[in-house]
Amino acid sequence: MELISLGGSGWPLVSNGAVLRVQSKAKYGFGDLVVFCGARVQVCHRVIGKERIEGMDWYLIKGDANVDADGWVPAYRILGWVETVDGRPASGWFLRAASLAMASASLLQWRLYEWLFLSSVGVKLRRAEKSFGPHRSWLGHTDTFRHLGF
Numbered sequence: 001m002e003l004i005s006l007g008g009s010g011w012p013l014v015s016n017g018a019v020l021r022v023q024s025k026a027k028y029g030f031g032d033l034v035v036f037c038g039a040r041v042q043v044c045h046r047v048i049g050k051e052r053i054e055g056m057d058w059y060l061i062k063g064d065a066n067v068d069a070d071g072w073v074p075a076y077r078i079l080g081w082v083e084t085v086d087g088r089p090a091s092g093w094f095l096r097a098a099s100l101a102m103a104s105a106s107l108l109q110w111r112l113y114e115w116l117f118l119s120s121v122g123v124k125l126r127r128a129e130k131s132f133g134p135h136r137s138w139l140g141h142t143d144t145f146r147h148l149g150f
Helices: 093-132
Strands: 002-004 019-023 033-037 042-053 056-062 071-074 078-085
Touching: 019 033, 033 056, 042 093, 056 093
Parallel strands: none
Antiparallel strands: 002 019, 019 078, 033 042, 033 078, 042 056, 056 071
């Protein structure tokens, strides 16, 4: 199948408006651009991790220009991998090398983002939670949401 790329999450290797030829295959590897069924649209992002859990393959997917990963996607939601971008084979040595470099950079960027979030923001949130404690809420009273009908 052929799809047209919309958005900038695949930049610099996949530009907005690029024609993508998508082909299914049994397994996907690190660096492959895959198209999967998102919440409302089909999404084309890169595989940066893989796990096999209880006999099913799960892939960690991330857009090259995105800071955060899409998360773990089960194999049955993946429609296929991008075989060509604007008629250029994605398996050619240059695009394959660039794809592996982008996947490595994406994985590093995602891990760094995750580490920074968990180490600085997460620590601050945990400290704030301890200072308010389980006996008090952010608004000063544990029953605040109950009074509001939640």
